[in-house]
Each structure stands twice: as structure tokens, then as C-alpha cells.
Amino acid sequence: xxxxxxxxxxxxxxxxxxxxxxxxxxxxxxxxxxxxxxxxxxxxxxxxxxxxxxxxxxxxxxxxxxxxxxxxxxxxxxxxxxxxxxxxxxxxxxxxxxxxxxxxxxxxxxxxxxxxxxxxxxxxxxxxxxxxxxxxxxxxxxxxxxxxxxxxxxxxxxxxxxxxxxxxxxxxxxxxxxxxxxxxxxxxxxxxxxxxxxxxxxxxxxxxxxxxxxxxxxxxxxxxxxxxxxxxxxxxxxxxxxxxxxxxxxxxxxxxxxxxxxxxxxxxxxxxxxxxxxxxxxxxxxxxxxxxxxxxxxxxxxxxxxxxxxxxxxxxxxxxxxxxxxxxxxxxx
Ligand code: GTP
Numbered sequence: 414x415x416x417x418x419x420x421x422x423x424x425x426x427x428x429x430x431x432x433x434x435x436x437x438x439x440x441x442x443x444x445x446x447x448x449x450x451x452x453x454x455x456x457x458x459x460x461x462x463x464x465x466x467x468x469x470x471x472x473x474x475x476x477x478x479x480x481x482x483x484x485x486x487x488x489x490x491x492x493x494x495x496x497x498x499x500x501x502x503x504x505x506x507x508x509x510x511x512x513x514x515x516x517x518x519x520x521x522x523x524x525x526x527x528x529x530x531x532x533x534x535x536x537x538x539x540x541x542x543x544x545x546x547x548x549x550x551x552x553x554x555x556x557x558x559x560x561x562x563x564x565x566x567x568x569x570x571x572x573x574x575x576x577x578x579x580x581x582x583x584x585x586x587x588x589x590x591x592x593x594x595x596x597x598x599x600x601x602x603x604x605x606x607x608x609x610x611x612x613x614x615x616x617x618x619x620x621x622x623x624x625x626x627x628x629x630x631x632x633x634x635x636x637x638x639x640x641x642x643x644x645x646x647x648x649x650x651x652x653x654x655x656x657x658x659x660x661x662x663x664x665x666x667x668x669x670x671x672x673x674x675x676x677x678x679x680x681x682x683x684x685x686x687x688x689x690x691x692x693x694x695x696x697x698x699x700x701x702x703x704x705x706x707x708x709x710x711x712x713x714x715x716x717x718x719x720x721x722x723x724x725x726x727x728x729x730x731x732x733x734x735x736x737x738x739x740x741x742x743x744x745x746x
Pocket of ligand 1: 419420421422424425426427436465467492495496497498501520521522633
């Protein structure tokens with residue numbers, strides 16, 4: 414089966430980490446997110462993926478120059494302007510000339526979903542489109558879905574007011590679609606699959622959904638990005654990481670954190686619940702708590718960062734104290 418992976422968003426909530434790379438090229442335990450997503454698909458019988466790109470397509474093409482992501486062949490469809498999630502699907506289907514049932518994934522979701530079972534369900538109920546559902550505690554920032562007892566979608570409500578959601582099952586960002594579901598997507602303007610296409614298919618009675626409580630995480634914010642790394646580190650996923658190689662002084666204290674390749678941590682530094690990308694230098698007796706540091710960040714001796722997101726190449730001066738701050742990439746405005 415063919416899977417379209419949506420990777421064209423700007424990832425604004427993850428800035429400054431996404432100032433120079435798309436979200437899906439950020440590392441989860443040292444490996445770009447897209448490799449985990451494609452690896453999961455390959456494990457479930459997907460033979461080829463199509464990346465629906467917009468923002469920084471060059472980042473993918475440079476990282477995977479031989480038309481494969483790990484062992485899976487991939488093609489690309491590059492939008493000249495953002496088409497929204499449904500517009501991107503339509504554009505990709507035309508570019509890849511898809512004429513059979515296919516999968517669509519939000520490329521920023523990490524999940525152990527049984528993709529084969531979703532496709533099987535889609536075929537059994539003869540749906541035009543099927544959405545994977547995930548139960549969550551607070552559905553207010555997601556698309557909430559209610560179904561009848563056969564799984565036919567009755568309502569699709571995008572981001573309901575807190576406390577008003579009729580169900581805890583949310584759109585998990587993996588879909589099975591028939592080409593006919595795509596024909597109705599209007600051309601020539603951005604279209605959202607969540608706000609337009611799915612409500613229309615639900616009204617037509619051809620949209621189905623299947624809940625499954627499995628590992629699932631939307632990586633869209635710095636906090637969730639840290640969580641994605643820690644879940645992988647702590648073995649909460651079916652996939653297991655090879656950890657990056659950093660130079661760590663034995664007199665430092667590192668707990669629940671991922672330190673990128675080539676990074677150095679000096680004596681007395683304390684790092685907790687944080688993710689450091691490659692090439693960071695962490696000075697003696699500094700503290701880094703609940704923070705994400707992009708590549709090549711320097712943290713001076715005795716500095717303290719708590720809840721911060723620091724852009725590539727930044728220098729934090731010795732003794733500086735930052736709390737819940739975001740610093741852009743070095744050299745940017
Ligand atoms: P934010 O700006 O932080 O909201 O992130 P985002 O731009 O990634 O948006 P969002 O998280 O809502 O997107 C969900 C998925 O769809 C992500 O994998 C995006 O890369 C992708 N996506 C969003 N908009 C587009 C688009 O216009 N074209 C394509 N190809 N993909 C998109």
C-alpha cells in the first residue's frame with residue numbers, strides 16, 4: 414500500500430527549532446522523526462511513501478538523496494504554496510497518480526497504531542474514508558469524533574470548547590482514503606481535511622472511524638517534543654533507539670534527557686527532562702531543566718535554563734538565568 418505523509422507545515426509552535434528545518438526532520442533520540450514514522454509504516458506493509466511537502470523540502474532531499482528513507486522508497490510532491498491538509502492530499506494524489514486505496518498520515522504524530530487493522534476495517538465497512546481515533550483526557554485541542562455502533566461517523570467537531578466535547582475520541586491523524594474521497598476537495602485554495610472534507614463525508618455517511626488505545630503522541634509543541642524523546646528513551650514505544658554519542662563528564666548529573674551527537678557536558682552540570690540536539694556545549698555547574706536546545710548551543714558555566722527553547726548556535730552567557738524563555742537562532746532577528 415502507498416502512504417502519503419503530510420510534512421509541509423511550518424511548525425510554528427516548535428519555533429525556533431523549526432526555523433531552519435521542518436518538524437519531521439527534528440531528531441527523536443538522535444533519529445529524524447520522519448524515519449520513525451516511515452519505519453512504522455514499513456513494519457505494517459507500506460511499500461512506498463509520498464511526502465507532501467511545502468516548507469523546506471530541501472531538508473528532506475538533502476538527508477535522503479537516494480530516493481529512500483531507511484529502506485523505504487519515497488516520492489515527493491512539493492506545493493508551491495501551502496494548500497492546507499486536504500489541498501495537500503489532493504495535490505499529492507494527482508502527482509503520484511493514485512487510483513487505489515491509500516493511507517494518509519500527519520507526519521508529526523508518533524504512534525504504534527495497527528495500520529493493517531485500520532485498513533481491514535475500512536474495507537469491511539466499505540468506507541470512502543476511515544479515521545483512526547485515539548482516546549485522550551482532554552480532547553479540546555483536537556478534532557473530536559462520535560460514531561454509531563458500526564463505526565460510522567456521526568459528528569466531527571474540530572477543537573470543541575473545553576468540557577463540551579461529546580466524546581474523548583479524537584482524530585489521531587492516520588486515515589485510509591479512497592480516491593473518490595479526494596475528488597470532492599476543491600482546487601485553487603487551501604482546504605483543511607479536518608474542517609471541511611471530513612464533516613462533508615460525515616454528512617454523506619461514508620466516513621468511518623476506528624478507536625484504538627495504543628501509543629500516540631502529537632509532537633507539535635516543545636513540551637510534546639521532549640515527551641516524544643523521553644517516551645522513546647523509556648521504552649514506551651515498540652521501536653527502540655540507539656542513543657546518540659556525547660561526551661559527558663562523570664561528575665555531571667543527567668536524568669530523563671537525550672544529549673545529541675558530539676555534545677559535551679562538563680563537570681557539575683545538571684540536566685533533567687531536556688533534549689539537546691547535536692553539538693551543544695554545556696558548561697560546568699550549569700542547570701538545564703525541561704528545556705530543548707537546538708544544534709550547537711553553548712551554555713556558559715553556572716547558567717540556568719528552566720522551560721526554555723533555544724535556537725541553533727545561541728550562546729547563553731555564564732551565570733545567565735532564563736525561565737520559560739525562547740531564544741531565536743543565532744544571527745536571526
Ligand atoms: P503549527 O504551525 O505549529 O501548527 O504546525 P504545522 O504547520 O505542522 O501544522 P499542523 O500541526 O496542524 O499540521 C499537521 C500535519 O500536516 C503536519 O505533519 C504538517 O507538516 C502537515 N501540514 C500542515 N499544513 C500543510 C500544508 O499546507 N501542506 C502540507 N503538505 N502539509 C501540511
